[in-house]
Amino acid sequence: MDKGDNYEVKDISLAKQGQMNLEIAESNMGALMKVRERFAKELPFKGIRIGLALHVTKETGILVRTLITGGAEVAITGCNPLSTQDDIAASLAEEGVNIWAYKGETNDDYYRYLKNVIEFRPEITIDDGCDLVSEIHKNYEDLIPEIIGGCEETTTGIIRLRAMEKDNALKYPIIAVNDNKTKHLVDNYYGTGQSTVDGIIRATNILFSGKTVVVIGYGDCGKGFALRSKGLGANVIVTEVDNFCALQAAYDGFRVMKMEDAAALGDIFCTLTGNKHVIRTEHINKMKDGAILANSGHFDIEIDVKGLREMSSSERRVRPFLDEYIVNGKKIFLCGEGRLVNLAAAEGHPSEVMSTSFCGQSLACEYLVKNRGNMKNEVILLPEEIDDNISGLQLDAMKICIDELTPEQIEYLNSWQEGT
Ligand SMILES: NC(=O)c1ccc[n+]([C@@H]2O[C@H](COP(=O)([O-])OP(=O)(O)OC[C@H]3O[C@@H](n4cnc5c(N)ncnc54)[C@H](O)[C@@H]3O)[C@@H](O)[C@H]2O)c1
Numbered sequence: 147m148d149k150g151d152n153y154e155v156k157d158i159s160l161a162k163q164g165q166m167n168l169e170i171a172e173s174n175m176g177a178l179m180k181v182r183e184r185f186a187k188e189l190p191f192k193g194i195r196i197g198l199a200l201h202v203t204k205e206t207g208i209l210v211r212t213l214i215t216g217g218a219e220v221a222i223t224g225c226n227p228l229s230t231q232d233d234i235a236a237s238l239a240e241e242g243v244n245i246w247a248y249k250g251e252t253n254d255d256y257y258r259y260l261k262n263v264i265e266f267r268p269e270i271t272i273d274d275g276c277d278l279v280s281e282i283h284k285n286y287e288d289l290i291p292e293i294i295g296g297c298e299e300t301t302t303g304i305i306r307l308r309a310m311e312k313d314n315a316l317k318y319p320i321i322a323v324n325d326n327k328t329k330h331l332v333d334n335y336y337g338t339g340q341s342t343v344d345g346i347i348r349a350t351n352i353l354f355s356g357k358t359v360v361v362i363g364y365g366d367c368g369k370g371f372a373l374r375s376k377g378l379g380a381n382v383i384v385t386e387v388d389n390f391c392a393l394q395a396a397y398d399g400f401r402v403m404k405m406e407d408a409a410a411l412g413d414i415f416c417t418l419t420g421n422k423h424v425i426r427t428e429h430i431n432k433m434k435d436g437a438i439l440a441n442s443g444h445f446d447i448e449i450d451v452k453g454l455r456e457m458s459s460s461e462r463r464v465r466p467f468l469d470e471y472i473v474n475g476k477k478i479f480l481c482g483e484g485r486l487v488n489l490a491a492a493e494g495h496p497s498e499v500m501s502t503s504f505c506g507q508s509l510a511c512e513y514l515v516k517n518r519g520n521m522k523n524e525v526i527l528l529p530e531e532i533d534d535n536i537s538g539l540q541l542d543a544m545k546i547c548i549d550e551l552t553p554e555q556i557e558y559l560n561s562w563q564e565g566t
Contacts, residue, residue, distance in 0.1 A: 152245070156248040158239060161236040185212060267292060335366045337495035337499035354379060355379030361416060368391075368418040405425070419443055426453060427450060431457070439481065451480065
């Protein structure tokens, strides 16, 4: 491990490679660059400390630079032990950012680094999965009065925050960036759809065409992954616990069934639920020889990996992000140790996707500062016009122009008198 006053990273000599990756990311993040240009003039975060626990990827590096351009002091760590890109961590360290992160963190290091970010005394927290907020509430309540608010990136984090809100345990306001329309559409649906396929392919190099892919959970992430798998020629089966989502999967043309029935049919299984143990040992017992298991939900709880380990007679790493378990003489493969496969075995979402997500984070931070002291300790949605502005910024970046309502149309839409 390389250590300095402002960092702990795997290998500082990777900084040059990181700079090149950051350059490529920047060129694909036009919408966020527009926000950065404005921040450079307006300095909305002048003197404000922002603490982040996000996947340390090249796109997050561009968000960090955007916040710093806006005047912020920043400290960052990862939000998952397997998702840090070590070249990016090295680059940010060399740029002087306070950063503690490496790919393959131990549990102790993961929490030690979170502690470093908390001891930086952030006035705004940016989380992906709610670990930072949770640690602050559990162990650093005395710091809470200084905190303006926080932003949360993912569905699992929002679920935890809403549980805190319900228990009256939430002590500062949090913006649910995840719940922006733009975030759900571009990140969870298109982004996770593509990058989950990417992660499974990089881990296994398997051909999707002709395979039976079992998609567990048909929320936004599951829908995106099912669509991309179908596009690659796979036969898709969906399992769900929600009537409405199951109905949509059926009407989208997928077979919908119970997991106990899908278990014997699938070649590739992917969990995208945010829920615990949706693949259990009784399912694994029924699987075919060669079945591949992956998770793209936030935490590594969706597949019962401990159960898999206990039921298998042997275990070995056959490729960098692929473990083979022998269960009743059959091979069962697990991608990325059951951690979110698109970040563990690939690079997460493409930069263009994260551009819209991180426009959401940057504008949410600006909203927190502008509304300081006037927000309740609740999970808050960003106003629709900010979300709409993000769509506009992304359309501009894609050089797409759209029509405007004519005065006659505006009048028509605001009136009730005119009928057939
Ligand atoms: N990999 C990534 O880059 C990435 C990106 C965004 C979100 N996420 C994570 O992915 C997960 C899903 O996010 P989402 O936005 O799609 O959430 P969502 O709430 O829209 O969808 C989850 C779906 O899973 C279903 N489900 C729950 N338990 C189930 C079970 N036992 N069996 C079958 N289905 C079940 C729910 O009914 C729901 O329809 C979350 O953990 C989220 O944080 C990951």
